[in-house]
Amino acid sequence: MEATAVAQAPDEGDIVVTRKLPPSKDRLVRVVYIGDINLKDAAGRTEMEKRVSKAVDYMCAIPSPIPGQEKAMTAPCREEAWASARPQMEGAMARANAHK
Numbered sequence: 001m002e003a004t005a006v007a008q009a010p011d012e013g014d015i016v017v018t019r020k021l022p023p024s025k026d027r028l029v030r031v032v033y034i035g036d037i038n039l040k041d042a043a044g045r046t047e048m049e050k051r052v053s054k055a056v057d058y059m060c061a062i063p064s065p066i067p068g069q070e071k072a073m074t075a076p077c078r079e080e081a082w083a084s085a086r087p088q089m090e091g092a093m094a095r096a097n098a099h100k
Contacts, residue, residue, distance in 0.1 A: 015048070015092070017055045018084045019077050030055040032085075039096035048089060056081040 013035020018027050032051045038044040060077035 015052055015055075015085050015088045017052060017059065017081050019059055019081045028059055030059050034092060039093050044096075045093065048092070052082075052085050052089065056085070 013033060015032040015034055017030045017032060020026075021028055032048075032055045034048050034051065037047050039048060056078055059081055060074045062074050062077060
């Protein structure tokens with residue numbers, strides 16, 4: 001029996017946050033819905049930032065075997081996840097501001 005994965009394209013109201021799962025080529029994906037946020041105002045942009053930050057925190061919660069080293073363990077993951085999200089967030093804000 002062969003399993004088939006079906007990938008759906010994200011909605012325009014989604015931010016897709018990804019990170020690699022080394023050493024494999026697999027990726028962890030978290031979709032953040034922002035379609036209900038008004039990105040034309042500061043409160044909406046703050047809410048988007050908060051939602052994406054929560055997704056990054058969730059994805060990069062890596063238990064550290066060395067006490068006090070949590071930041072060093074999660075920094076590469078967080079950088080990769082934010083790098084995947086930032087361009088999408090900027091695009092969403094640009095689209096919102098284009099529809100004044």
